[in-house]
Amino acid sequence: MLDSVFTSIIGATESTVTTMTSGSFLICSLASLILGLVIAFVYMYKHKYSKNFVVTIALLPIIVQMVIALVNGNIGAGVAVMGVFNLVRFRSIPGSAKDIGTVFFAMAVGLATGMGYITLAALFTVIVGLANIIFVSSPLGQKTGTSVDRSLKVAIPEDMDYISLFDDLFDQYTSKSELVNVKTTNMGSLYQLEYAITLKDKDQEKLFLDEVRTRNGNLTVQCGRPVFAKETL
Numbered sequence: 001m002l003d004s005v006f007t008s009i010i011g012a013t014e015s016t017v018t019t020m021t022s023g024s025f026l027i028c029s030l031a032s033l034i035l036g037l038v039i040a041f042v043y044m045y046k047h048k049y050s051k052n053f054v055v056t057i058a059l060l061p062i063i064v065q066m067v068i069a070l071v072n073g074n075i076g077a078g079v080a081v082m083g084v085f086n087l088v089r090f091r092s093i094p095g096s097a098k099d100i101g102t103v104f105f106a107m108a109v110g111l112a113t114g115m116g117y118i119t120l121a122a123l124f125t126v127i128v129g130l131a132n133i134i135f136v137s138s139p140l141g142q143k144t145g146t147s148v149d150r151s152l153k154v155a156i157p158e159d160m161d162y163i164s165l166f167d168d169l170f171d172q173y174t175s176k177s178e179l180v181n182v183k184t185t186n187m188g189s190l191y192q193l194e195y196a197i198t199l200k201d202k203d204q205e206k207l208f209l210d211e212v213r214t215r216n217g218n219l220t221v222q223c224g225r226p227v228f229a230k231e232t233l
Contacts, residue, residue, distance in 0.1 A: 009116045024116065025069070032062035032113045035125045036106060042129040043102045046136050053099070057106050061121075064110025148202040152195040153222040154212060155185065162193055166215060173208040175200050190219065196226060 009024050036058040112121035170177040174197045181194035212221050
């Protein structure tokens with residue numbers, strides 16, 4: 001019974017077009033659309049998304065299926081597969097790691113349905129989809145403990161030496177600190193310092209900021225989540 005998973009409804013010949021009937025084409029197309037929708041819903045689970053990208057993901061399997069269905073011969077199949085995977089290059093804006101992974105997920109399903117492996121494509125979609133949902137819902141990749149990363153921006157007068165101004169506070173309240181940027185503001189009368197810090201205990205954040213405000217003369221202090229570069233593959 002398991003062998004039927006790896007059986008194509010089109011038949012094992014070198015040319016897909018010569019053996020595909022209208023019925024098998026419709027079955028493959030319907031399977032591609034359904035599985036594309038499943039992939040799109042998996043992608044949307046606990047993830048920020050745009051409508052255009054979700055629609056593209058839902059349609060990608062049937063597009064790839066059509067490309068593979070029109071391939072003749074083994075050499076052509078190899079070239080076509082390389083070309084299809086290069087469709088990722090059409091995305092002008094770099095996507096996140098999950099975006100790129102979902103594109104390859106949808107293309108892999110389209111490759112399977114294009115060659116007639118409907119059951120295999122469905123099984124693959126279920127396995128990867130469930131794994132995706134489980135991994136996203138689990139604490140995998142999350143930081144543990146009470147420490148928390150923060151971006152700290154502090155304004156100080158121009159005549160104040162900032163090199164070791166907050167070192168004792170960083171030693172007391174943070175496990176890691178780094179000065180990442182310095183710039184002048186307010187017509188050069190103020191320095192704005194930007195630090196990347198990791199607080200030892202997030203419950204002491206207010207106490208830490210009060211100490212910083214005392215040190216910089218109650219000028220502007222801004223503390224928030226760091227802005228990471230978009231993760232890409």
